[in-house]
Amino acid sequence: MNLSELNAEITSTYQMLYLPAGGDRAKDGSAVFIFTDLVESQDFHGKAGSFMTQGKGTFNAEKFRVEGSFNIVPGSGKGELGEMFINGGSGSFESDEKDPGQVNYKFVLST
Template identity: 35%
Template sequence: MPSIYTSTVMNKWDEDQTIEDTPRVTPAHAIFDLPEVKGKTATELIMSHLPDGNAAYVYAETITAEDFDGKKGSFIVQGSGIWDGKEHKATGTFEVVEGSGTGELKGIKGKGFSENTPKHGYRFEVTF
């Protein structure tokens, strides 16, 4: 099972800021570049903001890559995570949605881990 790492560079973060009180639930949309796999994400999140400044989130994202372990295509992952507001650190886990792979990534299966400290990044454990 290949282990694939890519850093992430945030290009866009749009989150509904109309509700300021906590606890609150807000939708968010993000776009990240994935330099090591020559790719990008389109991410939809539901953020559950807590009174202590932390948040829990669930998300689904489409990952499109030109060089994902030498393969070109796209797939969807779904996951969840925690935002630590004091340390400005997000960590989470995700799974590849079976049947979502396209192109040379058709049939991809697996899971992964994401974190943004000390730098943003995804670690994938996948099979093709």
């Protein structure tokens, strides 16, 4: 499943640590981050409801690229969408190869 199929309001909380140049980083501004998202949707594969995610990622300032992974918190959902993710799930995200400002998401259900 792709995020492009998700019509939702997402409330995010991030903690981000910006890193100085050094080591494998040629310039300042790269970062590591953790986050929690509340995803509230009216239509995701025909289902309405909500669920929570927790994840982590990195931002590469030289390439202007972001990537990371997240877990859908088991039992955090409400409504039909909550039932869909009752056992949780996982996902990943990364900047689009051709347009780094565009981020692509993928979801995997736990069974």
